[in-house]
Amino acid sequence: MKLSAVFLLLLLGIAQAVAELSDPRDERRFNELAKTLRCMVCQNQSIADSDAELARDFREQVQKKINEGQSDTEIISYMVERYGDYILYRPPFNMVTAILWLGPFILVIVGFLMILRIVRRQEQPQADTEQQARLRQLLEKSADSGNESG
């Protein structure tokens, strides 16, 4: 009798732990948020991936705020206010992060311009038909004079 009471209490405890985010929509929101927030003390892991103590605390905090009815942007700005943009895996576009966002595009454009220049330079001699005609003329001329003297 006593044992079954203990067992029942245990079950209730488990049920409560699971019920922290009862709404599947909240669960989904939590998973999405946890993926976008960086575990500050890990090597490139989100707080969803990490087992670190701090990541666990961050998850707890996010969960708590979802339960309090806060929106995603409220939760994210709460974290950014305390830990800076570094906590975001998708940093916002501003003066500091401009090179991060634009760098790859600039590199692609520079690369494309370089290819364009190289290709143009290779095409140029063939396009210059006037010079080629003169060259052929000169060659023929020298060949003729060579025959005459020989």
Added chain:
Amino acid sequence: MRVRYLLPIAVFLLMVAVFGLVLYQVSQGRNIKEVPSPLIGKAVPQFELPLLLAPQRIFSSEQLKGRVSLVNVWASWCVSCRYEHDLLVRMSRDTDIPIIGINYKDERVDALKWLRDMGDPYEASIFDYDGHLAIDWGVYGTPETFVVDQRGVIRYKHTGPITMEKLRDEIMPLVNKLRKAGDTV
């Protein structure tokens, strides 16, 4: 014609200069893992939590106002907290700068034993058992040390154990400056 060869060399030299500068700073003790805190210049987070030594008493963020103080986040399980503890003890003895501790995710018995064994430099230690207060302070690597001014605004943050040099070159001058500025207001 010659510009074409100069450009790659210039880019290369620029990269060498940038990497060299950062490596030099690291050799001079710059911590590249340190993330600049957005909390600097902001008011301390509002809180009310019990004290470590007197659990029945509540410490509120309001009590940080009115004077310049150091807020130090520590724990008995935190290994690098040991490195700075002696310095904090000496500071509490030799200067009149109040040090407020935030005891971070610690067991009360362990924390009390640590203070008994190693000395207690703290005017008061706030007991942050679940670590929620620390998240409000943007803590990610204990020990962390903050300088809070008379209006309760965070003016400085250091992650990791503070050293004699940090104390002498950064913290003390800042505290003195803030105190003087506070006198004239």
